[in-house]
Amino acid sequence: MDIGTFAIQLLNAVQYGLVLFLVASGLTLVFGILGVINLAHGVFYMLGAYLAWWLTVATGNFAVGIVGAFAISFVIGLALESVFIRRLYGRDHLSQVLLSFGLILVVDELRQMVFGRDVQSVPLPEWLSGSLPLTEVLNYPVYRLAVSLLCLAVAVAIFLVIRRTRIGMVVRAGAENREMTRALGIPFDSVNRYVFAVGIALAALAGAVIAPISTVYPGMGDGMLILSFVVVVLGGIGSVPGAAIGALLIGLIDTFGKVFMPELAGILIYVLMAVVLVVRPTGILGKREV
Amino acid sequence: MTKFKPTTQTIAMTRRNFLGATAAGAAGLALGFPKPAIAQGAPLKVGLMLPFSGTYAKLGQFIENGFNLYVEQKSGMLGGRKVEFIRLDDESKPETATDNMNRLVSRDKADVVIGTVHSGVAMAMVKVARDTGVPLIIPNAGADEATGPLCAQNIFRTSFSNWQPAHPMGKVVHDDGHRNVVTITWRYTAGQQMVGAFTEGFEAAGGTVVDALTVPFPEVEFQALITRIATLKPDAVFAFFAGGGAVKFVTDYAAAGLKGKIPLYGTGFLTDGTLKAQGDAATGIRTTLHYADDLDIPANKSFLSAFQAKTGEAGDIYAVQGFDAAALLEAGLTATGGDASAREALFGAMAGARIDSPRGPLSFSAAHNPIQNIYLREVRDGRNALVSVAGEAVQDPARGCRMA
Known part of the structure; x- marks a missing residue:
């Protein structure tokens, strides 16, 4: 592999890693801060993609599709938290798994009734649908670069909110010690609702943004859910920078694994996870930062 | 009895x-x-x-x-x-x-x-x-x-049988003038049986399969392998994917600029029931199947x-x-x-x-x-249009069957 090809594969790896980060960021927030295992994360990723497709086709405007998918999912997240999720804080993980599994079935069935089961594609606006020539045969789609930039922007935004704002402080305090935060009179519970809603909305945003690349189809969130959990566990549960590192590592391993060791490509990332967990049982940045 | x-x-x-x-x-x-x-x-x-x-x-x-x-x-x-x-x-x-x-x-x-x-x-x-x-x-x-x-x-x-639509494609690709081909599919039974049958037909016609790429089933992240195809620069690519995976592969392939430079072939599943979602990215793809919608x-x-x-x-x-x-x-x-x-x-x-x-x-x-x-079909105007009969009365070799 010459240096040019290597650079292109590196670009593929980083791009894939950033996308994985975007999907996993919502999961690590909900998992790390609320202590809730949300198996329905993948199904909201799919819902986001379907919403983006539906809104884009209906309005003819891709931006409406993205923003709409984010906003609608945010509202759904708020409602779900008030009705269901808040009863789960502090309950054992089995209840959480059961409830969120139920959500998967319900959301998936609703998707079937509302949007049908066909494979759909999301049209891109003209200015995003071009591509840059890399070699004489290979081009790189502009939209993939735009997605990478958006993923970076989301990463920075999450980091700044948690590190630099008052809400972020409450979130960090609550994640550190729930009872003590409550005892000090800090309104942690009302912040919870927004954390969950943002988690769901981030999953949907990821689905919406990736929809033009990945196409929209039933079950598209299943594989992403598993990868997201690997990212979260690898990076350290609840750690946003950890998720970023984990996602980039998986992007690298997966991309170069497919090229150099295609027979093992399916298991390489799990081998990576096992090795990291043996060396650092709490993940790469676990238990140190939120 | x-x-x-x-x-x-x-x-x-x-x-x-x-x-x-x-x-x-x-x-x-x-x-x-x-x-x-x-x-x-x-x-x-x-x-x-x-x-x-x-x-x-x-x-x-x-x-x-x-x-x-x-x-x-x-x-x-x-x-x-x-x-x-x-x-x-x-x-x-x-x-x-x-x-x-x-x-x-x-x-x-x-x-x-x-x-x-x-x-x-x-x-x-x-x-x-x-x-x-x-x-x-x-x-x-x-x-x-x-x-x-x-x-x-x-x-x-x-x-x-998986063998059936794939095997005649070997001769079709060779007849279209391609000698070095890369195959790509999911690593599971259907994909491997189809690629195996294609390879058998293509090599019998005198072609060479340069590389057989695989992706774990049902993964749809193809970018690394599409880059690999671009570096290998084969005469053509034979692919088996279906459903959402077929849509994504075909659109990724076009977005990477390979469409029109390295012709894409496959069994009919690559473009059947998926053309609406694939749009223009699928135009020109040739596939073989035991049916064509416009069979007259x-x-x-x-x-x-x-x-x-x-x-x-x-x-x-x-x-x-x-x-x-x-x-x-x-x-x-x-x-x-x-x-x-x-x-x-x-x-x-x-x-x-x-x-x-x-x-x-x-x-x-x-x-x-x-x-x-x-039948050999080609995607034109969002349809799998019939091109020719790639193989008449094609019969599976039924390997291992005691009745055959």
């Missing part, structure tokens, strides 16, 4: 074996003492074990509609006997397939079973069918084994208009395979006067059936796999 050899060597009586043995016993009884019920016109129980939910739900629905269309055209009868359906959703889950199939055969007493789409589920059904002797018609699943090592008197297929023969035209009238949807290959499953069953039942328990005569008549199918002439090999034309 036809004998059905047990497939397992174990003697231990598991629940599964017990069910199988019970059903076989029941079948034996039925053979020995024709039920008076038949004379009184009791309906024939047809078990439809298909995916009615999940990823393949649409395929299951089209197969069922195709089957129903044929039965309706015969006034609700096959071989002069009323038909009653027992529907069972297999959810494309291999793990529950054996229990589901046993339920149809033993509890619901299905006289005939039609199913299914997913190869893993179909293999479990094949095993139960071999144990119990119940007539089974496979209307889609392409696993070579079903009409290969696991072939049996009572197992028929109206779709294709009377059987296809009347089928398509009848299907449209019944369901309001455009018929496709899956509907054709369901339609032909009913036609095959009728061929058998006509010979036995509607008696599904006269199995020797039933299977004999089915094996010798010649069906005027919407896909063209359809008959069956000694292994009970279709002998059919394989």
Whole structure:
């Protein structure tokens, strides 16, 4: 592999890693801060993609599709938290798994009734649908670069909110010690609702943004859910920078694994996870930062 | 009396074996003492074990509609006997397939079973069918084994073996002037059997497969391998993907700028039922399949208009395979006067059936796999337009089948 090809594969790896980060960021927030295992994360990723497709086709405007998918999912997240999720804080993980599994079935069935089961594609606006020539045969789609930039922007935004704002402080305090935060009179519970809603909305945003690349189809969130959990566990549960590192590592391993060791490509990332967990049982940045 | 050899060597009586043995016993009884019920016109129980939910739900629905269309055209009868359906959703889950199939055969007493789409589920059904002797018609699943090592008197297929649509493509690609080709597919049975058959055909024609790329099933992150294809610069690429994976591969391939520079070939699944989502990215892709929507023969035209009238949807290959499953069953039942328990005569008549199918002439090999034309199609204006007949009366080699 010459240096040019290597650079292109590196670009593929980083791009894939950033996308994985975007999907996993919502999961690590909900998992790390609320202590809730949300198996329905993948199904909201799919819902986001379907919403983006539906809104884009209906309005003819891709931006409406993205923003709409984010906003609608945010509202759904708020409602779900008030009705269901808040009863789960502090309950054992089995209840959480059961409830969120139920959500998967319900959301998936609703998707079937509302949007049908066909494979759909999301049209891109003209200015995003071009591509840059890399070699004489290979081009790189502009939209993939735009997605990478958006993923970076989301990463920075999450980091700044948690590190630099008052809400972020409450979130960090609550994640550190729930009872003590409550005892000090800090309104942690009302912040919870927004954390969950943002988690769901981030999953949907990821689905919406990736929809033009990945196409929209039933079950598209299943594989992403598993990868997201690997990212979260690898990076350290609840750690946003950890998720970023984990996602980039998986992007690298997966991309170069497919090229150099295609027979093992399916298991390489799990081998990576096992090795990291043996060396650092709490993940790469676990238990140190939120 | 036809004998059905047990497939397992174990003697231990598991629940599964017990069910199988019970059903076989029941079948034996039925053979020995024709039920008076038949004379009184009791309906024939047809078990439809298909995916009615999940990823393949649409395929299951089209197969069922195709089957129903044929039965309706015969006034609700096959071989002069009323038909009653027992529907069972297999959810494309291999793990529950054996229990589901046993339920149809033993509890619901299905006289005939039609199913299914997913190869893993179909293999479990094949095993139960071999144990119990119940007539089974496979209307889609392409696993070579079903009409290969696991072939049996009572197992028929109206779709294709994975080998069938892929092998003739080897010559097509070579004839188009390509010598060095890269193949790419999911690493699972269907993908590997199709790529294997293509490679066999392509190498026999004198071509070379430069590299055989694979992606874990059902992953859809292709960027790394598309980059690899661009570095290898083959004359052409042969791909097998289906459904969402096919849409993503074709659009990624075009977005990476390879479309128009390195021609893309595949089996029909690459562009069937997915063209709307693939849009212009699919234009020019050549595929081989045992059907083309615009096949200009009377059987296809009347089928398509009848299907449209019944369901309001455009018929496709899956509907054709369901339609032909009913036609095959009728061929058998006509010979036995509607008696599904006269199995020797039933299977004999089915094996010798010649069906005027919407896909063209359809008959069956000694292994009970279709002998059919394989068509070369090219995507033009959002349709799989017929180019030519890539292989006439193509017959699967049925490797490992003792009947062949």
